[in-house]
Amino acid sequence: xxxxxxxxxxxxxxxxxxxxxxxRLWLRLLSCTTHIEDHVRQRLRHKxxxxxxxxxxxAQLERHPKGITMGELSRRLMVSGGNVTALxxxxxxxxxxxxxHAPDDRRSIRVTLTPAGRRxxxxxxxxxxxxxxxxFDQVEPxxxxxxxxxxxxxxxxxxxxxxxxxxx
Amino acid sequence: xxxxxxxxxxxxxxxxxxxxxxxRLWLRLLSCTTHIEDHVRQRLRHKxxxxxxxxxxxAQLERHPKGITMGELSRRLMVSGGNVTALxxxxxxxxxxxxxHAPDDRRSIRVTLTPAGRRxxxxxxxxxxxxxxxxFDQVEPxxxxxxxxxxxxxxxxxxxxxxxxxxx
DNA sequence: TATTGTTATACTCTATAACTATA
DNA sequence: TATAGTTATAGAGTATAACAATA
Numbered sequence: 001x002x003x004x005x006x007x008x009x010x011x012x013x014x015x016x017x018x019x020x021x022x023x024r025l026w027l028r029l030l031s032c033t034t035h036i037e038d039h040v041r042q043r044l045r046h047k048x049x050x051x052x053x054x055x056x057x058x059a060q061l062e063r064h065p066k067g068i069t070m071g072e073l074s075r076r077l078m079v080s081g082g083n084v085t086a087l088x089x090x091x092x093x094x095x096x097x098x099x100x101h102a103p104d105d106r107r108s109i110r111v112t113l114t115p116a117g118r119r120x121x122x123x124x125x126x127x128x129x130x131x132x133x134x135x136f137d138q139v140e141p142x143x144x145x146x147x148x149x150x151x152x153x154x155x156x157x158x159x160x161x162x163x164x165x166x167x168x
Numbered sequence: 169x170x171x172x173x174x175x176x177x178x179x180x181x182x183x184x185x186x187x188x189x190x191x192r193l194w195l196r197l198l199s200c201t202t203h204i205e206d207h208v209r210q211r212l213r214h215k216x217x218x219x220x221x222x223x224x225x226x227a228q229l230e231r232h233p234k235g236i237t238m239g240e241l242s243r244r245l246m247v248s249g250g251n252v253t254a255l256x257x258x259x260x261x262x263x264x265x266x267x268x269h270a271p272d273d274r275r276s277i278r279v280t281l282t283p284a285g286r287r288x289x290x291x292x293x294x295x296x297x298x299x300x301x302x303x304f305d306q307v308e309p310x311x312x313x314x315x316x317x318x319x320x321x322x323x324x325x326x327x328x329x330x331x332x333x334x335x336x
Numbered sequence: 337t338a339t340t341g342t343t344a345t346a347c348t349c350t351a352t353a354a355c356t357a358t359a
Numbered sequence: 360t361a362t363a364g365t366t367a368t369a370g371a372g373t374a375t376a377a378c379a380a381t382a
Binding site for chain 2: 030031155156162
Binding site for chain 2: 367
């Protein structure tokens with residue numbers, strides 16, 4: 001677990017190698033994500049007094065101006081329904097989001113951003129982008145582009161294998 | 169946020185583009201990691217009744233057979249000292265790890281795997297590898313290798329920018 | 337009956353700060 | 360004084376299960 005270079009072949013079996021390589025790739029992926037996440041989380045908290053899950057919820061609403069149901073939020077954010085209720089409660093208390101009863105199905109609730117919520121999210125998203133760009137700026141743009149593409153392939157594979165429905 | 173393809177140039181400024189591209193790359197990275205993490209976390213819980221933080225702690229010990237201090241664990245796992253105390257308490261109660269007072273500095277404590285802890289970790293690590301390999305197996309090995317390399321570059325950049333000390 | 341969302345509860349991980357025992 | 364580790368406390372996020380209202 002200490003060779004910093006790429007995969008090396010040895011006398012082990014192919015399958016065994018593939019396992020180790022997969023694990024090392026996963027650990028590296030996790031390490032990158034954790035560092036970025038910590039950085040972003042800390043800044044979101046200090047500068048905006050918010051958290052990543054709350055930011056992500058707002059981001060989902062921003063993508064769906066007509067609103068999105070609690071169940072949809074639960075699926076997209078991959079957290080339980082009770083959880084979404086709590087998050088939406090908080091954001092509603094801060095007047096960042098609103099609940100609307102759906103006219104056709106009165107069990108269902110559509111959540112939307114308030115104008116103030118939209119403005120607040122825009123401010124956070126702008127800074128968020130700057131933080132991330134700064135973290136990445138030692139890598140050439142072309143390399144970042146390749147990375148984006150390869151991660152797309154990985155995501156596809158993981159989704160198939162894990163049976164995730166997924167957003168984007 | 170819905171074009172599934174790579175970056176596209178438009179009339180926006182270069183800087184603005186770079187920001188958006190960085191953000192999209194970050195979101196894709198986060199999405200991949202989250203899916204894999206959920207998958208692995210769920211299996212660790214159901215098959216071994218453990219969690220990712222606990223697995224990670226054992227993994228650190230496995231890399232350092234002579235033991236590692238509480239403070240070192242705190243830095244490597246990037247969590248607070250109080251936290252490490254709680255995790256080590258649990259693992260010690262399960263007889264997976266041991267605390268030894270350092271002979272030279274009696275404030276300091278070295279934590280090591282017990283033989284049983286080492287065996288248990290080996291079992292978990294082997295399955296862990298299989299789960300991950302399965303998730304990745306829709307991507308060609310050569311592409312996985314490229315991804316590993318690019319993530320190395322990214323990690324380097326992030327570490328420099330975020331000022332992380334880091335393990336591995 | 338099945339589905340949507342809420343409530344209640346509990347657990348894990350986390351940070352912070354006060355504390356102890358050494359150095 | 361400074362450092363290593365612990366304790367105590369609080370808070371966020373999460374899952375689960377029981378529940379109400381509606382379909």
